[in-house]
Amino acid sequence: MRETGCFALKGNIIYPDSIDQIRYVPKGYLICENGKVMGVYNNLPEGYLNIRVTDYGDRLIIPGLTDLHIHGPQYAFRGLSMDLELIDWLNENTFPEEARYSDLEYAKKAYTIFVNDLKNSATTRACIFGTIHEEATVLLMELLEATGLKCLVGKVNMDRNSPDYLCESSAWSAKSTRRWLKDALKKYKNVAPIITPRFLPTCSEALLKELAALSEEYMCPVQSHLSENIAEVKWVRELCKEAKSYSDAYDRFGLFGGKVPTVMAHCVYITEEEIELMKKNQVFVAHCPESNTNLSSGIAPVRKFLEEKVPVGLGSDVAAGSSNSIFKAMAAAIQVSKLRWRLVDSDLKPLTIEEAFYMGTKGGGAFFGKVGSFLEGYEFDAVIIDDSSLAHPQPLNLKQRLERVIYLSDDRHICDKYVSGSRIEIRDTVKDLRQLM
Ligand code: GUN
Numbered sequence: 001m002r003e004t005g006c007f008a009l010k011g012n013i014i015y016p017d018s019i020d021q022i023r024y025v026p027k028g029y030l031i032c033e034n035g036k037v038m039g040v041y042n043n044l045p046e047g048y049l050n051i052r053v054t055d056y057g058d059r060l061i062i063p064g065l066t067d068l069h070i071h072g073p074q075y076a077f078r079g080l081s082m083d084l085e086l087i088d089w090l091n092e093n094t095f096p097e098e099a100r101y102s103d104l105e106y107a108k109k110a111y112t113i114f115v116n117d118l119k120n121s122a123t124t125r126a127c128i129f130g131t132i133h134e135e136a137t138v139l140l141m142e143l144l145e146a147t148g149l150k151c152l153v154g155k156v157n158m159d160r161n162s163p164d165y166l167c168e169s170s171a172w173s174a175k176s177t178r179r180w181l182k183d184a185l186k187k188y189k190n191v192a193p194i195i196t197p198r199f200l201p202t203c204s205e206a207l208l209k210e211l212a213a214l215s216e217e218y219m220c221p222v223q224s225h226l227s228e229n230i231a232e233v234k235w236v237r238e239l240c241k242e243a244k245s246y247s248d249a250y251d252r253f254g255l256f257g258g259k260v261p262t263v264m265a266h267c268v269y270i271t272e273e274e275i276e277l278m279k280k281n282q283v284f285v286a287h288c289p290e291s292n293t294n295l296s297s298g299i300a301p302v303r304k305f306l307e308e309k310v311p312v313g314l315g316s317d318v319a320a321g322s323s324n325s326i327f328k329a330m331a332a333a334i335q336v337s338k339l340r341w342r343l344v345d346s347d348l349k350p351l352t353i354e355e356a357f358y359m360g361t362k363g364g365g366a367f368f369g370k371v372g373s374f375l376e377g378y379e380f381d382a383v384i385i386d387d388s389s390l391a392h393p394q395p396l397n398l399k400q401r402l403e404r405v406i407y408l409s410d411d412r413h414i415c416d417k418y419v420s421g422s423r424i425e426i427r428d429t430v431k432d433l434r435q436l437m
């Protein structure tokens with residue numbers, strides 16, 4: 001008889017094996033042992049016959065999704081004000097909204113909504129930008145910690161080319177980041193800090209060097225933005241004349257992977273040389289197709305990243321992306337890849353469902369370790385989906401049902417969620433939200 005750390009979920013189990021192969025196990029058993037996947041079976045194996053089994057009937061069981069790039073403070077203005085390109089969008093919409101997070105009362109209201117919706121989504125792991133404000137970022141981490149989701153959260157750094165109301169002095173930025181980081185490293189079970197220079201234009205060279213030193217001292221991962229928009233790339237060329245490329249500029253300051261896990265959002269305008277560097281340093285791409293469409297940024301060459309074995313996952317990039325759904329990001333990734341193939345480069349074939357599913361699960365999950373699959377030894381992150389309300393007259397197999405979930409489902413179809421073997425309480429805070437307003 002095995003103890004409580006061991007249990008099984010029964011249902012239609014679907015998970016990525018490799019980039020181009022999804023495994024479908026109808027009416028299978030997914031076994032969890034001490035927070036990790038022990039295996040997927042058609043029948044309970046010998047030695048496991050007495051474990052607790054939760055039977056999800058005809059529902060789908062898939063790995064939790066990873067959002068490699070989302071801005072917590074921008075969730076408040078999702079679905080608004082997207083008729084601008086990046087730099088104007090930042091100055092007119094984003095910076096004024098982020099400035100509000102110096103007010104902890106506002107931050108509590110806004111972050112409670114953000115965290116609650118993230119908890120109720122199919123996402124189990126996320127890389128999250130906060131703002132420059134230390135207290136509000138700590139509050140965001142506390143709210144996330146209580147959900148059980150596993151998140152990397154960054155206090156944003158900005159000490160130049162930013163409006164006075166959202167700009168730190170270089171010395172303060174480094175000092176408060178160090179204090180926040182040291183404190184955050186020992187405080188939480190589920191959340192951890194990630195070094196977060198907003199992007200090269202808003203961080204001085206001295207600050208970038210300080211952040212690189214900090215990341216190395218504490219072996220802390222790094223997240224930022226890279227080559228999202230044509231005017232931005234040109235600006236970086238002017239700001240950092242000695243660098244061969246935008247990637248090289250980060251690399252010169254020690255913020256481009258190699259030593260610590262590093263994820264860069266967008267990577268739309270990337271040269272062959274930069275791809276080589278990303279591959280060498282194992283820098284992750286957070287592909288954010290909805291954001292790149294909304295801000296007219298462009299279409300990232302994702303097929304190329306996959307061919308060159310640059311690690312790629314998906315990001316919602318709220319609020320440049322309107323939705324926090326990584327299912328929607330999968331569909332958008334396929335859609336924009338078709339436009340790129342048709343209109344820009346017929347050598348880069350469109351992405352498939354298998355590839356999009358991989359990027360939203362195992363691809364992005366790799367940033368967190370063995371995450372995003374049900375192969376043995378992976379973290380037991382699982383989402384149970386009830387697609388019975390997506391009515392259809394014809395019989396559908398599991399591959400077709402997964403495809404429809406990617407294109408058609410929303411959070412109401414999610415009926416249960418587990419992270420590292422622990423069940424997450426979803427949809428239990430509507431009352432708290434009402435009290436807050
Ligand atoms: N580049 C620098 N900051 C941001 C941001 O908040 N959103 C996006 N999409 N790109 C950025």
Ligand code: FE
Pocket residue numbers: 069071225265317
């Ligand atoms: Fe972003």
